[in-house]
Amino acid sequence: MKRTLTAVALLVAVTGGGLGWYLHGKQPLRDGELRLDQLQAPVTVRYDERGVPHIRAEHEADLYRALGYVHAQDRLFQMEILRRLARGELAEVLGEKLVATDRLFRTLGIRAHADEYATRLDRDSPAGRALLAYLDGINQYQTSRPLPLEFDLLGIEPRPFSVADTLSVAGYMAYSFAAAFRTEPLLTHVRDQLGADYLEVFDLDWHPQGVVGPALADGDWQDLAAIARLSHAALQGSGLPQFEGSNAWAVAGNRTASGKPLLAGDPHIRFAVPAVWYEAHLQAPGFELYGYHQALNPVASLGHNRDFAWSLTMFQNDDVDLIAERVNPNNPAQVWYQGRWVDLQSRSETIEVKDGEPVQLTLRRSPHGPLINDALGENAGSTPIALWWAFLETDNPILDAFYQLNRADSLDKARAAAQKIEAPGLNVVWANASGDIGWWAAARLPLRPAGVNPNFILDGASGEAEKPGWHPFSANPQEENPARGYILSANYQPVPASGIEIPGYYNLPDRGQRLNQRLGDAAVKWDLENSQALQLDPGTGYGPRLLAPLLDELRDAAADDQERALVQLLAEWNGDHPLDSVAATLFNQLTYQLAREAMADELGEALFDSLLLTRVLDTALPRLTAAADSPWWNRQGSGQRETRAQIVAAAWRASLAHLRGQLGDDSRAWTWGRAHTLTHEHPLGQQQPLNRLFNVGPFAAPGGHETPNNLSHKVGPAPWPVVYGPSTRRLVDLADADKALGGIPVGQSGVPFDAHYQDQAAAHVAGQYQPQHLSEADVAAHARATLKLLPR
Template identity: 80%
Template sequence: MKRTLTTLALIAAATAAGAGWYLHGKQPQRDGELTLAGLQAPVTVRYDERGVPHLKAQNQDDLYRALGFVHAQDRLFQMELLRRLARGELAQVLGEKLLPTDRLFRTLEIGRHADARAAQLDASSPSVRALQSYLDGINQYQASRPLPMEFDLLGIKPRPFTVADTLSVAGYMAYSFAAALRTEPLMTHVRDALGADYLKLFDLNWHPEGVLADTALSSGDWQDLAALAQLSDAALADNGLPQFEGSNAWAVSGSRTASGKPLLAGDPHIRFSLPAVWYEAHLQAPGYELYGYHHALIPSAMLGHNRDFAWSLTMFQNDDLDLIAERVNPDNPNQIWYQGRWVDLEQRTESIQVKGAAAVTITLRRSPHGPIINDALGQNSGTTPIAMWWAFLETDNPILDAFYQLNRADTLDKARAAAAKIEAPGLNVVWANAAGDIGWWASAKLPLRPAGVNPTFILDGTSSEAEKLGYRPFTDNPQEENPARGYIVSANYQPVPASGIEIPGYYNLPDRGRRLNQRLSDATVKWDQHNSQALQLDTGTDYPKRVLAPILGELREAAQGAQEQALVQSLADWNGEHPLDSVAATVFNQLLYQLAHEAMADELGDAFFDSLLQSRVLDVALPRLTADAQSPWWQRKGSSTTQTRAQIVADAWRASLTHLTEQLGADPQTWQWGRAHTLTHSHPLGIQQPLAWLLNVGPFAAPGSHEVPDNLSHKIGPAPWQVIYGPSTRRLIDLADASTALGSNPVGQSGVPFDAHYADQAAGHVLGVYRPQHLSEADIAASTQGALRLLPH
């Protein structure tokens, strides 16, 4: 037995040593010297205590080549997975379960569009030259250094990254903004299948003339559209990759700050992923310096600051995607009616490589309005082709130039000119400089639709309502520069442009923006980094009061016994804040779901109700629902008796308490928000054990909630709640001294498992810990943990 135990111990030790040796070989090199072909002079890369690289080069070509190298060292697998997602190539490495996702992204034509645009770019332009240098750095790393562990696990064979890959990832980003694909089928179903009385709940204009006539949808078409909405959401949610959701940003002029200089705050809200979406890097070369936040495969920073200026982004939420029902020629299924005549649909075939199985050939079609999006489903049950008009596919969209210029925009004129080049997706650029200016530009190329057309619904391809009359000039877009009030706030609510034009979109509730505006408008406050932190970390909202006030009496009638009456009273007294110890937050969020389910699931059916839970329109609908006792949604479908709001509220209350008791125990005092509301950062491969245990980070008890300033947000649904998205960073830059800037990373700088910086910031970020962003030479020298020299080859 002793010999057996000794043998087993030796095997275990050898296995552990082998695993340790293997994993050690995969770790980033942050000390020493390496050679890099194409460099004109050495580049120094100093890594600080968070693993942020501070790069110093003698010219900008070297700077971007070195950035590509160090970015790949920390994030190569993220780059690989993003380009595969965008181009519909995941099944090749993840198997046939990813076929639906690949089919969807092939249908979206992102890769096809990127290939065409890449061939048109001017290779001599500064932005393309920077991109080529950056990609060369990535490719040199991939060709010369150990490949990530995930490449070995999945059998990924490396291939060079290209300009088309970068443009494909930009397309993926644009798609992740596009709520229309997940919302328009739902809203059209409510309008056409349920009617005007049901549609009122969503605060949309009712246009009976817009009901689809010649292209009326069949029951099979509705099934397809419901499946398409679910596929669209799942393609983003199930792959562990970032999806852009919302954001806060504000700029305060020097007259309203303690320092006398502008202060910029920003926290873009993005689906949490591992690694995190942003890669921080401080770049220096003669005539250029920026502390930036970089997206995978994009060399220019999308957020950034230096001593002279700073900017942040929020999502515009404008509707730049229309779904269009085409009318098929009964004598020729490959023709549709377009502008008074039958025209052929374009057709092409593509082959999707599938790991462990034969390649799958798909047929994709396109009408003059755009790709036929329900081809993403393969075998359709319906007969109506649904085309997708998408601004990303239709505009020139010089987004590489836009951000290259924004990285250098130290004046209002330069920042405005850069913002005007962002065409799709729509973004709000909030900017400030040390000279005292602040500005905001809602950047997008806004299509001109015919008068009276409501693009919230699927449009009729046989009529003129589906056509575009051109685009509005950038000067019509919402924007402000140096407003008299002394501050600018952007929080995804519907903007009101000075031009007075209507801008259709899928905007967030105004509550979050109103709460920020209420505090920023207090002229007695001088803003600094300390009180700005408190504002970014605010967990409160007035939304619960708007939902609960009309039904508090009915909740009291439904409550049984002193304990339940006390719970109702806690809701009545609750201030809407979501700290970790709140019981009222837990009860309210469960009740919110149950109200939606009891009132609306029977009319919508499972697929469309699930789409509703994923949409922003539900946020608007629920306060209107509780305020209207006569809403038809209170009537149960198929019931022979008339239901009332009081009955449905009582049922929702009883179901809420039953569910919370099952999940959290019989004592309501233990139903604290932090027990029910948690954040786990999931690696794309961490969907099953033991990889989940090895690669995922969390769970962490999470304060905040849906549509509060500290927007650690979950899907409306039953407890417990998994936080889906939230602040992808929290940044505060006082331009009196930008070297004191603060920021945060949701997980860590590195995407390499078992690296020291893989998850070193995760526990602090969820609780609102800020960390210094070193800009001065003294601070960089004091915080340097490793120094890598990249030498010409």
């Protein structure tokens, strides 16, 4: 027995030692010397206490080549999985279960569009040269260093990264925000199947002339619901970042304590491991920037130096239309377009499948865009639904735009850079040390025929889906140096001075109103400290606004003194979501239950699930609770007319029963921090036991849905996993940009077991800020390792 135990112990020790040696070889190399091809001069990379690289080069091409190399050693698997998702190539490494996701992304046309765009990219432009040098750095890392652990687990064979890969990932980022797949089928169903009275809660105009010409059959509605589910599952199940919203503001010097403009920004993005942003400080003669980079992109999406700073929010304009085509009854390969039958275009593609047979696709396109029914293969219904998407229809020189924005130290330069952003729509909020502040809603906005409401599926045969042209950029919402002394962007619907209508899927105004109320206080002088408090505000006026019309009915529904005390807790609640709040837990459960009791019977489960994933639900619920005579309060098929009071009482009883089942009978234990948690998920962390190896969390999370500290969850029953939130919280006072604050939600590194894999996670959810070292003295003082890249 002793000999056996000794042998087992020895085997464990040897195995453990081998595993340690194996994992050690996968770690980033941050100290020492390496040689790279095509460097013109040595490059120095100093890593600070958070693993942020501070890169100094003598030539711009060397700078971007070095960035590609160090970005790859921290994030190569993220780059690989993102390009595979965007290009519809996941099944090749993950097997047959990912064929549906691949089919969807091939159907969207991102891959084909990127391949064609890559042939037109000007490789001799400054942005083109930067991209090629950056990609070369990635590829040199991939061919010279050990591949990531995930490559070994999945059997991924490395292949070079290309311009088309970068453009494909840009397409994924644009698509990840597209709300049309969930929203337009839902609203069209409500309009055409339930009627105008049911639309009132969504605050939409009723356009009878917009009703789809050929009535959609049951199979078509099933198609649209299936595509919405597929679209959501593809994004949710990828463990990859997805753009959602954001806050940003710029305060002029006459409103700050320092006398110089102050910029604040916290883009709201789906949480994942690794995080979306890669921080890097770049220096070359005539250029310096502390920036936030996306995978496979050499230019920063957010950044600052001593002269200027900028942040982004999603514009949320509607740049996607779903269009029902009329098929020629004598030729199913033709549709009616501008007064005649025209042929559908088609192309063939092949999905390679790990441990399976390749899947052949035939992908069709009408004059309006790709037919999204093809995402369902042979199960598609009878009415082709085309996708018109501005990303596929514009020149969209977004690489050039951000290359220029990385260097935009004046209003004129920043405006010119923003004008080149065409899809997805972005709000650029910018400030410089000279005292200017500016905001540009950047997108190419289509002209539409009068009376057309793109919130609904459009009729491709009637002409209402046509786009006769584009609005000029000057008509977009924008402001420069407004008299009030600050600019705010928080995803609410903007009102342009030009007066044009801009359809979109905008967030509630409540978050923006709360921020505006505080920024509008002329007695406050803004600095880094009070700006932190504003970014971390966990409150909203939405909850009290939604509850106010129901309080008497909730009191009537309360069964005993304990329940009446809970109703009183809601009546006195100010909308804040701190960790110890019971009212926040009760409100969020009741919100879901009200939606279910009132609306699920009319919509059915599939469309109700789609509703829970849309922003129109946020708009609908306060209008519904305020409308006692809304038809939604009546239960379908009950044989009687229910009242709002009856539905509210049912929602109250169901809410309490659920919370007791989940959190216990003692309502004092129903605290927000127990029910609302954040876990950062890795693409491989969807499966046990890999979740324990790759995922980070859970952490109790303050804030909530549409609070300034927007740690947001899907509307649903408790408990609530946080889905998205601040992907960074940045504060830059241009009086002393060397003291800027920031940080990311998990860590710089995407390499498991690296010291910087999750070293910022607990601090970020707790609202702690990290210094961003910009001055030479700070960089030198905080350098923990130095990597020298030398010409080969």
